[in-house]
Amino acid sequence: MYDSSTQAYLNKGNAYLIRSVRNVLLFYSKRRKYILRVCYCLIIYMIFNNGSKSKARPKSNPKTFPESRSRSLVEPVGGGQISQNAQEKVSPQESPSAKKYKPLIAGKAILKKLLYKFKNSSTVALFSQLNLRSPKTLHSFYQLALQVILLFFKAFLTLQIATLDGNLVSSLISRRFKKFFKFLLLWLVIGIPTSITDSLLEKSKKLLSQTIRVNLTTKMLDDYLPSNGNATLYQLLNSKSSAITDPNHRITSTVENFSNSFSILPSQLLTPILDILIAANHMAKSSENASEGALLLGLVANVSTLVLKFFTPNFSTMNNMRNTLENKFHEFHSNIIVNNEEIALAKGHSREIDLLDTSYFEFEKFERMTLRRMAVYNFAISFIFKYTLGAFGLMLCAVPTFTSVYFAGFKPSEELVSGLSSDFVANRSLLLKASDSLGKLIQSKKNIQNMTGYANELWEFEKELIDINESSQLENAINTRKDSHGNNHVNADSQPLLVGPNVSYGDEISFHEIPLVTPNGNVLVENLTFSIKPGDNLLIIGPNGCGKSSLFRILGGLWEVKDPGKLVVPYDKKDLFYLPQRSYFTYGTLREQIIYPDSYDDYRDKILRAKQENPSSPVHDDEYLIELLREVNLDYLLDYDSDLEEEDDIEKDLSRASTSSCVFMIPCLDRVEKWPDILSVGEQQRLAMIRLYYHCPKFAVLDECTSSISSDLERECYRIAIEDLKITVISVCHRTTLWEFHSKILKFKRPEGEGMATTLFTSFDPELRLQRHEELISIDNSLKRSDELTKRLQALKKMKNSRSGRRPALMYIEEDDD
Incomplete structure (x- = not known):
């Protein structure tokens, strides 16, 4: 042909x-x-990588990887770097050595890019903030290592159990009953370490989750409420550029979810991989060509994962949306709890229930959609990996049996049947477990995406806190820590009241051309200038919204001092105390309400230190606090035995033992109540004044803090602070009975219509001011009386004119005043 x-x-x-x-x-x-092992690893990676959807890749950003995207890593002989396009153009003239090392250089660039992504991932950035040498962090590493060791030991036990299953069936088929009961006894014996391993694995997961949560929560709380007194929380919630609106949700639920997701990650990844490798290795030993069959099974599984990708939702997006909707519902409900009295008085229940219903309906609708998509996803996972791959695996297990029986002329010996049965049962057990592990390996991608989403939220929150605190520390470092006369501050151990380039320290409070500007940019006062020294008590008056509260926010460090203003304040933050109209009361004992923000330990240490340094001097102990309660007529708060519920004798003894731990502690101050609920506004204001007396600062800001106290007791509260304790006050008050305690006045004036307010700072003569005030009231009353007489006279004239043609009746007008 x-x-x-x-x-x-x-x-x-x-x-x-x-x-x-x-x-x-x-x-x-x-x-x-070696080839089979590499193929197994590649198949496992491809199955895991194709198992679920991920977010769309962002557009290339030349700033992300400048070395790998904007220029080549190959340097010419002259030393300068050339671009990738230029490198391709001159490729015909490249030396053989450059061509030889070009793939190696490209591989290094890819490795460098992957390493850069790993270092800049949110999870790594989050863990990098922890102290790696702390005992808690080392404890988490030990727990992680223990979990990995237990997983390897569990994989070894799984192989032994599968082999034991095969031996049980083999001895049963071959009618070797002694061996059967021997293998059955081994089954019970091997169950002991298996059960212990499973129990230790669960415990290690919980401990790892708890350790991670403790570490992250401690770190975030330290940044959230720093011990240096920085107003991080206020700046976080009031910053226009901050996207954090749910710090409470992130520091509780998100941290817990991240810790749980990370703690189960080793088990979710390592267990399926070990099961798959053990099954493939055991099949290779039992049959000559079984390894290639396992490789074929892996290829089928990889194709199945590509099909599964169409049914897989984006878990990270779903998790973020769930957190957003859930936080929205919690925020609405928290708002109702905080403003319960205002809502009840305004009868706004129907409006609030509408908001709650709407937010909950959105969350419920999203959950229903999530359940539908997850039902389809779980069905695909179960059918593909549990049944489809299981059936294919059983076929692979049956092939060695069929071939052996065929070569034996369909007349296998009893020993051959026993061996084939043992191998089939063991391979079947391992393959079914491996096919189930493939499904778990795919589902682990869901946990990784959720963990990544949690890490992004936490790192966004932590980064905001770090930026705020680092900015404060930078200002503190830049600050010279010198007073207004250029002298170094004497107390270097105290914490500064304010920091900033426009802040200096001295023994006075001085504002020099400081503009009062809100965070939104509204200018309330163009320049504010005044100065008060110790003993110069300042009275501030003016209409609402003119800038009085803004002045206090600058003094409290909540707002920065804008250019070109200059501020002089005492250095130590303990030298200035602020009392608003409604003070904050925390949960705790009556003693803790008075000493706030000091803790119980701080209070006890102060007492012990004062007793050691000067035993003869008076000490601000519990007796002093009780005396202060008596001076403001709050001593009845100490008699609370009848208000308390009956306790067991054991509880009473424990209470007495706890309060007698320090000889300076009196049990009557250990009453624990919800103080904002049981105290009236006037009682709260008097208790806040006791707090001021206890701390006894050099300066105090009193922002209408006695408006609900009777006039006589209010004067007594001011007298104790100013005359007895020598506290210089900056007060906003409306009662003229308090004028006598002030020597300076700062008046805010607002022009008609909208515009910036102006200020006037002068000396204040309370007697002269009060005399003029009384004269003004008298003149105003006289004008009102004159208006009333004029109206009565006009009414009489009108009545007289209406009686035309008739003799008017004689009328008398009572002469009240001449």
């Missing part, structure tokens, strides 16, 4: 093809184990 030359050419080609196939098979047979 072909001529001789053509036939010779075909024979030569066939011989070359056969020789090539033989060489390939020879190469494969010599390196079979």
Whole structure:
């Protein structure tokens, strides 16, 4: 059919093809184990990587990886770097050595890019903030290592149990009952370490989750409410650039979810991989060509994951949306709890229930959609990996049995049947577990995406806190810590009241051309200038919204001092105390309400230190606090035995033992109540004044803090603070009875219409001011009386004119005043 030359050419080609196939098979047979292991790893990676959807890749940003995107890493001989396009253009002139190392350089660039992504991931950034040398962090590493060791030991036990299953069936088929009961006893014995391993694994997961949560929560709380007194929380919630609106949700639920997700990650990843590798290795030992069958099973599984990708939702997006909707509902409900009295008085229940219903309906609708999508996803996972791959695996297990029986002439011996049964049961058990592990490996991608979403939220929150605190520390470092006269501050251990480039320290409070500007940019006062020294008590008056509260926010460090203003304040933050109209009361004892923000330990240490340094001097202990309660008529708060519920004798003894731990502690101050609920506004204001007396600062800001106290008691509260304790006050008050305690006045004036307010700072003579005030009231009353007389006279004239033609009746006008 072909001529001789053509036939010779075909024979030569066939011989070359056969020789090539033989060489390939020879190469494969010599390196079979290594090739199969690499293929197994590649298949596992492809299954895991294709198992679920991920977010769309962002557009390339030249700033992200400048070395790998904007220029080549290959340097020419001259030392300068050239671009990738230029490198491609001159490629024909490249030296052989450059061509030889080009793939190596490209691989290094890819590795560098992956390493950069790993270092800049949210999870790594979050853990990098922890102290790696702290005992808690080291404890978490030990728990993680313990979990990995237990997982390897569990994989070893799984292999032994599968082999034992095969031996049980083999001994049963071969009617070797002694061996059967021997293997059954081994089954019970091996169950003990297996159960212990499972129990220790669960415990290690919980402990790891708890340790991570403790570490993260401690770190975030330290940044959230720093001990240096920085108003991080206020700046976080009032910053226009901050996107954090749910710090309470992130520091509680998000931290817990992240810790749980991270703690189960080793088990979710390592257990399926070990199961798959053990199954493939055991099949290779039981049958000559079973390894290739397992490889074929892996390829089928990889195709199945590509099909599964169409049914897989984006877990990270779903988790973020769930957190947003859930936080919205919690925020509405928290707002109702905080403003319960105002809502009840305004009868706004229907409006609030509408908001709650709307937010909950949105959350419920999203959950229903999530359940539908997850139902489809779980069905696909179960059918594909549990049944489809399980059936294919059973077929692979049956192939060695069929071939062995075929080569035995369909007359296998009893020993062959026993061995085939043992191998089939063991391979079947391992393959079914491996197919189930493939599904778990795919589902672990969901946990990784959720963990990444939690890490992004926490790192966003932590980064905001770090930026705020670092900015405060930078201002503190830049600050010279010198007073207004240029002298170094004497107390270097105290914490500064304010920091900033426009802040200096001295023994006075001085504002020099400071603009009062809100965070939104509204200018309330263009420049504010005044100065008060110790003993110069300042009275501030003016209409609402003119800038009085803004002045206090600058003094409290909540707002920065804008240019070109200059502020002089005392250095130590304890030298200034602020009392608003409604003070804050925390949960705790009556003693803790008075000493706030000091803790119980701080209070006790102060007492012990004062007793050691000067035993003869008076000490601000519990007796002093009780005396202060008596001076403001709050001593009845100490008599609370009748208000308390009956306690057991054991509880009473424990209470007495706890309060007698320090000789300076009196049990009557250990009453624990919800103080904002049981105290009236006037009682709260008097208790806040006791707090001021206890701390006894140099300066105090009193922002209508006695408006609900009777006039006589209010004067007594001011007298104790100013005359007895020598506290210089900056007060906003409306009662003229308090004028006598002030020597300076700062008046805010607002022009008609909208515009910036102006200020007037002058000396204040209370007697003269009060005399003029009384004269003004008298004149105002006289004008009102004159208006009333004029109206009565006009009414009488009108009545007189209406009686035309008749003699008017004699009327008398009572002469009240001449």
